[in-house]
Amino acid sequence: MSRIRTVEVVPMAFPDPPLLNSWGVHEPLALRTLVVLTLDDGTVGLGETSGEQPLLGRLESAAPRLVGVRVDDPAAIEAAAVAGLRSDVSPVERRKVVAPFEVATLDALGRLEGVPVSDLLGGRVRDRVEFAGYLFFKWAGHPGAEPDEWGAAEDAAGLVEVARRMRERYGFGSLKLKAGVYEPAREIAAMRALAAEMPGVPLRIDPNAAWRVETAIEVADALADVVEYLEDPTPGLAGMAAVRAATTLPLATNMVVVSPETLEPAVAAGAVDIVLADPHYWGGLAATRRLGEACRAHGLGLSMHSNSHLGISLAAMVHVAAATPELDHACDTHYPWNAASDIVEPGALAFVDGAVAVPDGPGLGVELRRDVVERLHRAYLESGRTVRDDTAYARTVDPAYDPTLPRF
Structure with missing residues (x-):
């Protein structure tokens, strides 16, 4: 079975409307992260998750550890993804690191076997x-x-x-x-x-x-x-x-x-x-x-x-x-x-x-638009953004905005 040859972690930023919620309002750019695994035979697998820190940093640190892992070994993939995390990182935050890599390996495995992820x-x-x-x-x-x-x-x-x-x-x-x-x-x-x-x-x-x-x-x-x-x-x-x-x-x-x-x-x-x-x-x-x-x-x-x-x-x-x-x-x-x-x-x-x-193609059944990924990655780099902060953005309009919950 094929092993992972390379892992790309690509942060992106894209337009988001001013949607209101209990913490404030969505900023003009939303942040997401793309994970691209390439196997030793050239097969690609895709995953996606939040683009915020500290998750992005954890994904970037984990990526090299996945190189060489068999794509059909979920336990080894999970172990590699979380191996470098500090002991005080919560179980939920650990799972957030595992998730996009797991999706990408399932996508790659489905492509290898010619079956949908489902x-x-x-x-x-x-x-x-x-x-x-x-x-x-x-x-x-x-x-x-x-x-x-x-x-x-x-x-x-x-x-x-x-x-x-x-x-x-x-x-x-x-x-x-x-x-x-x-x-x-x-x-x-x-x-x-x-x-x-x-x-x-x-x-x-x-x-x-x-x-x-x-x-x-x-x-x-x-x-x-x-x-x-x-x-x-x-x-x-x-x-x-x-x-x-x-x-x-x-x-x-x-x-x-x-x-x-x-x-x-x-x-x-x-x-x-x-x-x-x-x-x-x-x-x-x-x-x-x-x-x-x-x-x-x-x-x-x-x-x-x-x-x-x-x-x-x-x-x-x-x-x-x-x-x-x-x-x-x-x-x-x-x-x-x-x-x-x-x-x-x-x-x-x-x-x-x-x-x-449900897409009938192998894996997730979707193909990447690399030109769009490159454009959104440039937007991320140019934005200087690292986190989503609905409250801070709301305060640019209403400096007294208080997100303390419960409010009503």
């Missing part, structure tokens, strides 16, 4: 993976810049208009709102406006822990007939459990359950009904597949979390979702906000009626 994960149980349209309150454009193609969504009417256009373009059958931005009454009104304009469309709301327990309970009561679930309404496991005990609404999380170590306490507390997996911090695709099995054992639902990403992450999400029987809610995706900067050749990934067909 086959390597146990075989697909679905040919199409459904996604939810990810809505944000947003400014019309970044300060000093022209309005972007989506325009402003700072009230119910603006949000409904963005949702309508997003559904027209991508066909999403469900919608999720990133909340925790405005007073809860304003966000309740926005959810009710969405429900009125799009009857029958499943809705979700995620304030990223911006609400106090009593506020979360009030919102849950106000939206009980409107939303399919409430995601991370309040900080911490105890707070989530208190909200869950006081409402009939299912609670979802990607903040209190982020690892195998945090799953059992959440189950014991009765705090969550649905877990949002994320291959980027669960340690890759095989680990995400195992999470599905754990959710089934505990009677929990399963969806998938998203952050600003490009096509390699989307392809990886599609393959693992296709191979995970327990996935019973449409996945999140930021892809519509960042699609114009995609680094994969067009055609392999397309949203039709809100779903992406």
Whole structure:
């Protein structure tokens, strides 16, 4: 079996709209990292993850250690990836280092064997993976810049208009709102406006822990007939459990359950009904597949979390979702906000009626656009950026902005 000959770690920066959240607002550039493995026979494997420090530095340090490792030896790949990490690096941060290398090795292995990654994960149980349209309150454009193609969504009417256009373009059958931005009454009104304009469309709301327990309970009561679930309404496991005990609404999380170590306490507390997996911090695709099995054992639902990403992450999400029987809610995706900067050749990934067909090609089924990667890498170098700081960016407009949670 082939061994890894070279490993490239390429940080990139690409345009991101001014999307509002409980910590502030997205900066004009989002950061991602591309991992490219080349095997001794020339086969290439691709992975993608966050472009922020300190993760980027850890990936760059790990890359030389993977040279010479067999592509079909996941234990050796994981060991090499984390070998240089300090003992005080948390298990979650360790898994973040492993994840893009694991995806890249699965891509390369699939190409070698002529099979899709979903086959390597146990075989697909679905040919199409459904996604939810990810809505944000947003400014019309970044300060000093022209309005972007989506325009402003700072009230119910603006949000409904963005949702309508997003559904027209991508066909999403469900919608999720990133909340925790405005007073809860304003966000309740926005959810009710969405429900009125799009009857029958499943809705979700995620304030990223911006609400106090009593506020979360009030919102849950106000939206009980409107939303399919409430995601991370309040900080911490105890707070989530208190909200869950006081409402009939299912609670979802990607903040209190982020690892195998945090799953059992959440189950014991009765705090969550649905877990949002994320291959980027669960340690890759095989680990995400195992999470599905754990959710089934505990009677929990399963969806998938998203952050600003490009096509390699989307392809990886599609393959693992296709191979995970327990996935019973449409996945999140930021892809519509960042699609114009995609680094994969067009055609392999397309949203039709809100779903992406599993690519049939070997590996992830996508090919890299090297010219775009080079352009985004130059943008990264020229930007001088190393971290995402939504709060600092919000303070350029409102110097008194306070991100302390819970806020409402």
